[in-house]
Amino acid sequence: MTDDTLAHLLSRGAPRAPERDALEAWGRAVGAALPRPAVITLEGDLGAGKTTLARALCAGLGVDDLGAVTSPTFSLVQQYAAPAGPVVHVDLYRLRTDAELDALGWDELVATAPVLLVEWPERAAHTLPVGSIGITLQHDPGDPERRILRVSSPFQR
């Protein structure tokens, strides 16, 4: 797998308004092409599909126990074993202050996680590394089975 594969998947290879199956297939391909270390942010409203996509990314990354990939809303941080090192999955929905971020050991997570998946990254936007891959999902107003997918690097300034 080359950087070209990933670059293609993140640009022209990204489906514009996928149904769930297509979003998951894309997520698995991105996960399989991901270099380490990598930070992926997942933005979007409640139910937009952030955790669904996180699970597909984990499948591509070789995580065995995909049933463990749920919204880490209460724990904030979950970690899954994968062949090339753990995948760390964070949900910052409930985060309110930078002190709570510190209590999570956030700086160390960002610096050391081989792969970091972040739901609700808006809460920690000022701390995310340059080069984070930014993914946004939105409900498709015309079709409840589809999500509008956008890929960018919003924190790359």
Ligand SMILES: Nc1ncnc2c1ncn2[C@@H]1O[C@H](COP(=O)(O)OP(=O)(O)OP(=O)(O)O)[C@@H](O)[C@H]1O
């Ligand atoms: N095209 C689609 N892509 C992703 N999910 C879809 C799609 N169509 C329907 N769904 C459904 O929408 C729901 C998305 O839930 P999910 O937990 O992934 O969202 P979320 O963005 O993580 O929400 P939260 O902010 O509550 O954590 C799932 O039940 C999924 O099956």
Ligand SMILES: [Mg+2]
């Ligand atoms: Mg979620």
